[in-house]
Amino acid sequence: MSEFDYREANKLAIKEYKKATSRKESPYPVGLDTVVSPEQLLAGRNLGLEQIPLALVVGTKHEGRNNAFARNFMPLLEHSSEFAEKWKVLCAAHLSEGIREPVKLYEYRNRFYVEEGNKRVSVLKYFDADSIDAYVIRIPSEQDGSAEAELYEAFLQFHECSGLRTVEFSEPSSYEKLQLLMGKQPGERWTEEERSDFLSFYYYYHKGHVGAGKKLTLRHLCDDMLAFIEASGYHYAKDLSFSQLKELIRQPVRKTMKILAVADDESKQYYEYYSPGKLDDFDLILACGDLHKVYLEFLTTMAPCPVLYVRGNHDDYLMEDPPGGCICIEDTVYEYQGLRIAGLGGSYRYRDGKNMFSEEQMEKRAKKLEKAIKKHGGVDILVTHAPARGVNDFDSLTHRGFETFNRFIEKHHPAYLVHGHIHQNYGVHIPQVSEWNGTTIINAYEHCVFYIGGATNGTDHNAG
Numbered sequence: 001m002s003e004f005d006y007r008e009a010n011k012l013a014i015k016e017y018k019k020a021t022s023r024k025e026s027p028y029p030v031g032l033d034t035v036v037s038p039e040q041l042l043a044g045r046n047l048g049l050e051q052i053p054l055a056l057v058v059g060t061k062h063e064g065r066n067n068a069f070a071r072n073f074m075p076l077l078e079h080s081s082e083f084a085e086k087w088k089v090l091c092a093a094h095l096s097e098g099i100r101e102p103v104k105l106y107e108y109r110n111r112f113y114v115e116e117g118n119k120r121v122s123v124l125k126y127f128d129a130d131s132i133d134a135y136v137i138r139i140p141s142e143q144d145g146s147a148e149a150e151l152y153e154a155f156l157q158f159h160e161c162s163g164l165r166t167v168e169f170s171e172p173s174s175y176e177k178l179q180l181l182m183g184k185q186p187g188e189r190w191t192e193e194e195r196s197d198f199l200s201f202y203y204y205y206h207k208g209h210v211g212a213g214k215k216l217t218l219r220h221l222c223d224d225m226l227a228f229i230e231a232s233g234y235h236y237a238k239d240l241s242f243s244q245l246k247e248l249i250r251q252p253v254r255k256t257m258k259i260l261a262v263a264d265d266e267s268k269q270y271y272e273y274y275s276p277g278k279l280d281d282f283d284l285i286l287a288c289g290d291l292h293k294v295y296l297e298f299l300t301t302m303a304p305c306p307v308l309y310v311r312g313n314h315d316d317y318l319m320e321d322p323p324g325g326c327i328c329i330e331d332t333v334y335e336y337q338g339l340r341i342a343g344l345g346g347s348y349r350y351r352d353g354k355n356m357f358s359e360e361q362m363e364k365r366a367k368k369l370e371k372a373i374k375k376h377g378g379v380d381i382l383v384t385h386a387p388a389r390g391v392n393d394f395d396s397l398t399h400r401g402f403e404t405f406n407r408f409i410e411k412h413h414p415a416y417l418v419h420g421h422i423h424q425n426y427g428v429h430i431p432q433v434s435e436w437n438g439t440t441i442i443n444a445y446e447h448c449v450f451y452i453g454g455a456t457n458g459t460d461h462n463a464g
Contacts (some may be wrong), residue, residue, distance in 0.1 A: 015258060166202065178229070331369065355385075415440060419442070
């Protein structure tokens with residue numbers, strides 16, 4: 001039997017090898033020593049024994065030791081080789097009693113590289129095992145300001161709370177959003193029961209995608225899962241049977257819109273570290289004030305979607321010299337692809353300024369919106385510069401929120417209130433995503449990515 005399995009695994013290896021070489025890509029597993037420096041390898045920290053998802057094992061510690069395998073870890077060497085004989089012995093052992101001896105792995109940015117146990121990894125990957133026991137050494141990640149470094153830091157904080165490794169998102173803010181959708185506060189640890197329930201849902205969701213014929217990368221799968229949870233509600237979604245979940249995944253869904261919200265400081269990820277195409281998959285950009293005109297014009301030039309903006313308390317000059325190509329939504333309801341977006345910029349008045357308002361002035365502005373809201377049949381997103389009172393604000397006039405926005409939420413129930421003005425570097429913990437009275441509150445300082453839409457069961461979900 002193990003002879004047959006080796007031949008089948010070898011066929012998979014040759015197929016993957018040819019696929020990679022035809023694309024002029026390396027056909028072998030990644031060598032960790034080509035990714036990090038020798039100094040980083042020496043700085044590794046022992047994490048002890050863990051159960052590691054095999055899907056995250058992508059390479060070997062040393063590049064020179066990986067040519068016995070294709071990049072999918074299937075064996076490349078001849079059936080009669082000594083290597084093949086050892087692989088077959090391991091295969092037989094796995095079929096009779098299971099592979100029990102842990103391997104040794106190095107972790108770098110939640111990807112794993114084998115130091116000892118390549119053939120054990122290969123055999124288990126061939127049999128589609130989910131995980132492997134491993135002694136893990138973590139290589140420190142560089143704090144280089146890159147998008148990958150930012151994502152990894154967000155993942156580490158989430159992993160500390162949840163203990164999960166197989167959840168990876170394409171945006172840092174998504175980790176905190178999942179915490180909130182789970183009913184957990186930022187930094188709050190999950191219980192064993194919560195982790196077990198979520199892993200069951202995650203497993204069914206992944207298998208449902210496979211059963212529905214959808215192939216996604218891990219990050220895109222998790223992005224899709226997050227949008228599904230947001231649309232359906234986690235407590236509803238986790239109680240679905242596998243057949244129900246698969247059927248919902250099969251159904252055509254209303255397009256989920258990917259939205260970039262920005263405010264106050266130019267996002268390095270989407271400006272200083274911008275690379276061609278980075279903004280291509282956004283459906284809408286919302287600018288919440290106090291951003292340079294040049295930056296707004298850069299976004300509308302590089303992105304294939306509209307840039308809607310409100311003014312901040314430092315944006316008086318934009319009233320005379322507005323950013324070219326951008327759409328001001330102050331005191332109006334703007335509808336885009338069925339999404340209804342209202343704009344009320346400016347801050348609480350703490351000195352003279354054209355974009356500073358008393359509570360009474362802001363209330364009058366909100367009342368003037370009523371006719372437009374009625375015409376459009378409601379509002380999905382309220383875009384502001386200042387926050388609502390008691391949600392991310394301070395008692396000082398400079399950064400006080402408006403009670404008008406609280407009343408707006410209570411009356412119109414928008415899915416989101418997206419604001420700026422409250423910087424993350426003020427020295428206190430300010431959540432980027434929170435919830436108030438059923439509305440998701442997003443502090444768009446620098447940038448935040450979120451998704452809206454995606455009805456899954458025929459119900460018309462306008463948002464969330």
